[in-house]
Amino acid sequence: MIPLVQKLRHPLLWSVWCWLILGVIRWELTPISRLEASVEDSRNSNAEDQINEKEFSGKRAFAYLEKQCEFGARFPGSAAHQKTQAYLLAELEKFAEEAVLQPFEYRQQNQSIRMNNILARFGGNGGGTMLLAAHWDTRPFADLDPNPANRNTPILGANDGASGVAVLLEVARILKSNPPATPVIIVLFDGEDYGKTVSDMFLGSRYFAQNMGRWSADFGILLDMVGDRDLALPMERYSWNADRQLTEAIWRRAEEIGLPEFQRRLGAAVMDDHLQLIEAGVPTVNIIDFTYPYWHTIEDTPDKCSPHSLEVVGRLVLDIVYRGL
Ligand SMILES: [Zn+2]
Secondary structure, eight states, rough: OOOOOHHSSSHHHHHOOOOOOHHHHHHHSHHHHHHHHHHHHHHHHHHHEEEEEEEEOOHHHHHHHHHHHHHOHHHHHTTHHHHHHHHHHHHHHHOOSEEEEEEEEETTTTTEEEEEEEEEEESSSSOOOOOEEEOOOSSSSOTTTTSSSTTTTTTOOOOIIIIIHHHHHHHHHHHHHHHHHEEEEEEEEEEETTOSGGGGSSHHHHHHHOOOOOOOOOOEEEEEEEBSOOEEEOOOOOHHHOOOHHHHHHHHHHHHHOOOTEEEEEEEOOOTTTHHHHHOOEOOOOOOEEOOTTTTTTOOOOGBBBBHHHHHHHHHHHHHHHOOO
């Protein structure tokens, strides 16, 4: 041991000692109002965190989008597809009352490929059942890429695939923390983007629509390509033709809660998973931004998407879940 006085002889130790004393004086002189203000700040930020826990977060949804893309291109038969399936089921199991795989087989010439829809159930028993859907697979080839050399490359599907799923995972998290009175079913379709022609696309929704059983619903909302940074969501034409009242009610609600990305005009007619549900008797509206220059190209990557876009769509979906239409 070295005595304190001896230690303080060293110039460096002296300066440390002086700093300590000055620090004590400065701490004692800190005005009470400033201390109170800092406590108040931390109280406020705690309160904000608590409120945000119950609100849709675009940031958290975007993390779900990135996570899916980190697995790589998620087309049926790929290792990334397998890993993503396990991840999505595990996430939904955390939040849902029940989450299951709905397996089916797709036969093509002499080849058979296994695919899985992922189904989850939330909420109480009252009122009509609402179905929320998105496709979780991605296209095995970038057939619309401007560069012909890329047209057999699988796409990452940040917007075309991951965006809708990302919104629904964040919705699932909220439904767990604040269970709705009415039943909500989330369905993630496989095999939406599998083939080159319409007959070998929408495979999961086709299978689901023919085998709904106890997973049937009174109406549905499909989310596809909702992550575009430059989000513009007119009313999709097939949805409007099938159920004009439902479609317009959704867009009216968006207007009411101040979401200008939803535009109350008719947009393109887009063949998508909702058509299978409509045909099976579940009126379903497709929320889709079909003016996305990177559609079915290798450029469909997370940097073309934004947390804000996911949040706009998530807020509308949750508003309908809790307040009905
Ligand atoms: Zn697609």
